[in-house]
Amino acid sequence: MALYKDQFNGRYDFPVYEGAARKFVVIASTGRSGSHMLGHVMHETGAFGAPFEYFNLENLLEWKRIFGARSTDDVIHRLMAKRTSENGVFSMKLHYSHLLRFGGIDAFMERFPGARFIMLERQDVLRQAVSTVIARQTGVWIAGQEGSGQKPVYDAAAIDKALGEIILDTASWRYDLSTRGLRKAELRFEDFCGDVPGGIQGIADFCEVNLPTLPETPVTTKQSGAINAEWAERFIRENAGGSLIRRRWELLKRLV
Structure with a gap:
């Protein structure tokens, strides 16, 4: 994944916060689930810090370079000083x-x-997988990001692979959060887009955070277009999926 340069912009900083944050909020997500937009909307409230993707490897290495830090823990300490909102909340994606x-x-x-944890999911995981493949091919994961210039080419195997990854990562989040009894709220991206103020208020209620301001509309640009729908329809029409289920079905037959 290409470096998301805007993340390092000082406009996302808050006044220096002394000491450890009092509350932590995590957007538990999968790729192309809408987490970038959600993070920006949460930042706009002024009550959730700046919930960005700090621990993607490329981003983490850049933060280490900026801070002159040697360890992830050093980066966390420096980030919490810059990106914790005045109410003591530090968030991440x-x-x-x-x-x-x-x-x-x-x-x-x-x-x-x-x-x-805010467990964010998309209802249409096939369209999410298609979006993932397009982003991997073009290098553009976020609107305005510099890409490779490569034109996306339909690839059924890559879509099927991405679909399996999304399903397994979502299941892994659910397993870890459930088996540890961790506090989580589930959020469907499509529902959030239909009611941004209500969605943010629900997150604030779950996190026990008071909101000084309530955004009315998304603050990022939608990337998906006609090609996403065309690829999803073609994938279904050609019955190109099923490798994940086929593998599981073969395993179940061996266990019977």
């Missing part, structure tokens, strides 16, 4: 694979005790 930076969910919770 995590894909499941980012837990590797901490050694898994248990080590993550030791570093961020009491963290509350």
Whole structure:
């Protein structure tokens, strides 16, 4: 994934926060689930810090360079000073694979005790998988990001692979959060887009955070277009999926 340069812009900083944050909020997401838009809307409230993708490897390495930091823990300490809102809330966006930076969910919770999770999902996971493949081919994950200039080419196998990854990562989030009894609220991206003020208020209520302001509309640009719908329809029409289920079906037959 290409570096998201805007994340490092000082306009997302808050006045220097002394000491550790009092509350942690995590957008538990998968790729192309709408987490970028949600993070920006949460930042606009002034009550959730700046919930961006700090622990994507490329972003983390850039933060280390900016801070002159040697460890992830050093980066966290510096980020919390810059990106904790005045009410003591520090938030972040995590894909499941980012837990590797901490050694898994248990080590993550030791570093961020009491963290509350907003589990964000898309209803149409096939369109999400298509969007993932297009982003991987073009290098453009976020509107305005510099890409490779490559024109996207339909690839059924890549869509099927991305679909399986999304399903498995979502299940992994559910397993970890449920088996540890961690506090989570589920949010469907399509529902959030239909009622941004209500969605943000619901997150604030769950996190026990008072909102000084309530955004009315999304603050980022939608990327999907006609090609996303065309690829999804073609994938269904050609019955190009099913490898994940076929593998599971073969395993179940061996167990009978």
